[in-house]
Amino acid sequence: MTDQRRGRLKxxxxxxxxxxxxxxxxxxxxDLKASQVNVVIGYFEPHGRAETIAKTEGLEIIPRKKIQYRxxxxxxxxxxxxxGRHPRVCVVDEFPxxxxxxxxxxxxxxxxxxxxxxxIDVLTTMNIxxxxxxxxxxxxxxxxRVRETVPDWVVEEAxxxxxxxxxxxxxxxxxxxxxxxxxxxxEKALQNFFRExxxxxxxxxxLRQAAHEVEHRMxxxxxxxxxxxxxxxxxxxxxxxxxxxxxxxxxxxxVSDFLGAECFAATVQPTGDLTGLGSEDREAIEKxxxxxxxxxxxxRILEGDDVASTxxxxxxxxxxxxxxxxxPNRKMWSPALSRDPVQKIIGLAKDMLIVxxxxxxxxx
Amino acid sequence: xxxETRRKTPEDYLRECQAxxxxIAAKDKGRLKxxxxxxxxVGKSFRMLDEARRRRExxxxxxxxxxxxxxxxxxxxxxxxxEVIPLKALGDEAAVDxxxxxxxxxxxxxxxxxxxxxxxxxxxxxxxxxVKDLLEAGIQVIASINIQYVCELHGExxxxxxxxxxxxxPLSFLHSADEIEIxxxxxxxxxxxxxxxxxQIKKRQxxxxxxxxxxLVVTADIVDHQLNDYLERHGLRQxxxxxxxxxxxxxxxxxxxxxxxxxxxxxxxxHGELIVAxxxxxxxxxxxxxxxxxxxxxxxxxxxxxxxLEGADPAETLLDFARTRGITQLFVGHSQRTGLARLKGSPxxxxxxxxxxxxxxxxxxxxxx
Numbered sequence: 001m002t003d004q005r006r007g008r009l010k011x012x013x014x015x016x017x018x019x020x021x022x023x024x025x026x027x028x029x030x031d032l033k034a035s036q037v038n039v040v041i042g043y044f045e046p047h048g049r050a051e052t053i054a055k056t057e058g059l060e061i062i063p064r065k066k067i068q069y070r071x072x073x074x075x076x077x078x079x080x081x082x083x084g085r086h087p088r089v090c091v092v093d094e095f096p097x098x099x100x101x102x103x104x105x106x107x108x109x110x111x112x113x114x115x116x117x118x119x120i121d122v123l124t125t126m127n128i129x130x131x132x133x134x135x136x137x138x139x140x141x142x143x144x145r146v147r148e149t150v151p152d153w154v155v156e157e158a159x160x161x162x163x164x165x166x167x168x169x170x171x172x173x174x175x176x177x178x179x180x181x182x183x184x185x186x187e188k189a190l191q192n193f194f195r196e197x198x199x200x201x202x203x204x205x206x207l208r209q210a211a212h213e214v215e216h217r218m219x220x221x222x223x224x225x226x227x228x229x230x231x232x233x234x235x236x237x238x239x240x241x242x243x244x245x246x247x248x249x250x251x252x253x254x255v256s257d258f259l260g261a262e263c264f265a266a267t268v269q270p271t272g273d274l275t276g277l278g279s280e281d282r283e284a285i286e287k288x289x290x291x292x293x294x295x296x297x298x299x300r301i302l303e304g305d306d307v308a309s310t311x312x313x314x315x316x317x318x319x320x321x322x323x324x325x326x327x328p329n330r331k332m333w334s335p336a337l338s339r340d341p342v343q344k345i346i347g348l349a350k351d352m353l354i355v356x357x358x359x360x361x362x363x364x
Numbered sequence: 365x366x367x368e369t370r371r372k373t374p375e376d377y378l379r380e381c382q383a384x385x386x387x388i389a390a391k392d393k394g395r396l397k398x399x400x401x402x403x404x405x406v407g408k409s410f411r412m413l414d415e416a417r418r419r420r421e422x423x424x425x426x427x428x429x430x431x432x433x434x435x436x437x438x439x440x441x442x443x444x445x446x447e448v449i450p451l452k453a454l455g456d457e458a459a460v461d462x463x464x465x466x467x468x469x470x471x472x473x474x475x476x477x478x479x480x481x482x483x484x485x486x487x488x489x490x491x492x493x494x495v496k497d498l499l500e501a502g503i504q505v506i507a508s509i510n511i512q513y514v515c516e517l518h519g520e521x522x523x524x525x526x527x528x529x530x531x532x533x534p535l536s537f538l539h540s541a542d543e544i545e546i547x548x549x550x551x552x553x554x555x556x557x558x559x560x561x562x563x564q565i566k567k568r569q570x571x572x573x574x575x576x577x578x579x580l581v582v583t584a585d586i587v588d589h590q591l592n593d594y595l596e597r598h599g600l601r602q603x604x605x606x607x608x609x610x611x612x613x614x615x616x617x618x619x620x621x622x623x624x625x626x627x628x629x630x631x632x633x634x635h636g637e638l639i640v641a642x643x644x645x646x647x648x649x650x651x652x653x654x655x656x657x658x659x660x661x662x663x664x665x666x667x668x669x670x671x672x673l674e675g676a677d678p679a680e681t682l683l684d685f686a687r688t689r690g691i692t693q694l695f696v697g698h699s700q701r702t703g704l705a706r707l708k709g710s711p712x713x714x715x716x717x718x719x720x721x722x723x724x725x726x727x728x729x730x731x732x733x
Binding site: 010137140141160162163164165166167169170196197200201202203204205207208210211212214215217218251255258259260327328342343346350351352353354355356357358359360 | 397542543544545546547548549550570573574576577580581583584587588590591594595598600602604605606607626629630633634635698712713716717719720721722723724725726727728729
């Protein structure tokens with residue numbers, strides 16, 4: 001058997017429902033079909049939008065798989081059927097979708113990975129708000145905690161990211177004309193997510209991300225060619241049971257990605273494992289470590305009685321240049337006694353950059 | 365941030381009045397929408413004319429005031445469905461017939477290719493000035509432009525393409541647009557591929573990628589302005605952190621070189637904004653003053669914009685400033701206080717406690733001080 005070429009992934013990125021991502025993707029599928037490329041639709045979400053539905057005309061659609069969950073039947077993409085059909089290109093709508101329990105894989109982007117591994121090119125769609133590292137910022141902008149997210153590395157591995165742009169005014173017009181959602185849902189959307197300033201801010205985020213994706217791909221080419229080593233940054237995030245840890249991990253990852261740095265996440269425990277913890281803390285820390293691993297961050301459990309000195313020692317031994325921490329609780333903060341680990345770390349690591357990540361706030 | 369509780373200042377009222385007056389003045393002006401692309405062939409004309417078609421189908425009175433001399437095959441049928449007001453010939457050249465369009469008074473006029481110079485004897489020297497006249501006359505304009513023709517980006521574009529362009533449109537004109545939309549497509553699809561020229565293609569793709577990045581960032585900047593205008597008009601003091609904004613705080617013992625280096629790299633990587641600030645202090649020792657001056661010189665040499673702030677409490681002054689400017693990363697040096705002074709908590713402690721909504725980045729000190 002010959003080496004399997006990995007399929008190419010192209011993401012149509014937007015900033016809200018209704019900007020025309022699916023339309024643009026189907027337009028490309030039609031162009032491919034017109035030039036005799038073997039293309040099928042693996043998953044398509046019509047949302048009752050006539051213009052978009054019209055764009056599927058003449059394209060082969062792989063029937064969805066029916067999955068029984070509790071008392072209902074759900075429909076998901078039939079990855080195995082697509083593999084059997086083995087087209088050259090497959091169209092997969094809604095990349096960040098979470099599959100119903102009982103599906104082979106829990107996320108649609110994992111299904112897409114299977115298709116790519118089998119050498120099938122994939123065209124897919126997603127909105128900027130589903131990018132994991134932007135989760136806190138999206139909450140700050142929109143007040144919505146997005147649950148269905150795609151890890152940044154999945155997007156970075158895409159061969160192309162195309163920005164599908166539409167001005168917020170045009171989008172609001174579409175919404176009011178009932179092009180995006182039916183009347184009642186549109187009214188509700190206009191009051192919530194689709195407020196003008198929210199849309200403008202999301203659009204700006206999407207444009208900047210798209211610019212970053214272009215640069216990232218050029219830099220990839222550069223590093224392959226260049227022999228000059230660049231100054232290397234290493235980022236370390238402290239993992240604790242504090243729920244704000246997720247925010248610190250996301251921010252550390254985003255900064256590392258932009259600076260081209262390596263990123264670690266570590267927790268410090270006296271036993272060197274999590275056995276000494278109460279079940280609540282243990283679950284929280286395990287959740288945070290898993291979360292970091294899903295984002296492709298290397299994780300460590302460091303053995304030590306003192307969080308601050310153990311972490312800083314580890315940092316020094318591993319040439320860490322930046323340490324990311326949660327903001328200390330003000331009540332715990334005592335200038336005289338320096339009991340708070342954060343304060344102690346700042347005191348110990350005077351040769352490193354310490355970043356205290358604080359909550360993004362929002363005004364409603 | 366505590367916007368709700370803040371009382372309106374006279375400046376707020378003044379700004380509101382101005383906004384109202386501007387709104388009245390703008391009422392009779394036509395709206396301008398610009399499609400921005402990074403190269404020819406990305407599909408600006410198609411997108412623009414497709415919008416014209418849709419508007420016409422919705423009953424709007426649309427005419428075409430200017431179209432590129434050579435249109436791609438998918439654009440031609442769109443043009444055929446629309447009323448075209450021909451260019452006005454002047455010798456061998458031609459310009460948009462502004463008088464004819466104003467006389468015809470359509471609701472919407474399509475102007476393809478904003479960056480044309482008009483022949484001598486025309487109403488205006490350039491096409492974008494013609495568009496201004498149409499807008500003044502109350503006609504909406506939908507126009508397209510290639511990023512390579514933006515005046516202020518001249519140097520950057522020339523460095524990428526190696527080509528000099530004469531005809532340009534000022535960036536302020538793009539900023540004046542009510543709406544701007546980017547037409548994005550990865551370079552490979554806007555190119556014809558020929559396997560014999562792989563190296564050439566690679567180079568060309570890289571050039572195009574750089575232009576594409578530039579176009580995305582310029583659009584993001586324009587959108588950022590629009591967002592700030594919107595928030596200001598509505599008296600909202602909210603910042604969304606959609607653009608990274610880095611504030612470097614100068615203190616007498618800060619390791620300025622490292623802070624500036626890191627800040628400049630981060631600003632570049634994030635396509636963000638970089639601001640340097642220090643809080644003016646009374647009764648500062650001569651040695652601290654000269655240390656401050658040396659650090660100011662470093663910031664100035666790096667070409668940074670330095671803000672001099674005044675306030676009794678340095679930490680509070682910096683945080684106030686950071687909040688007004690929507691800072692997302694605040695760079696500060698390690699605290700110097702030891703012993704008794706630490707009991708009261710240092711300004712750094714205060715930045716960490718109260719620096720909501722931004723990352724506080726504590727830098728190593730210089731070794732020599």
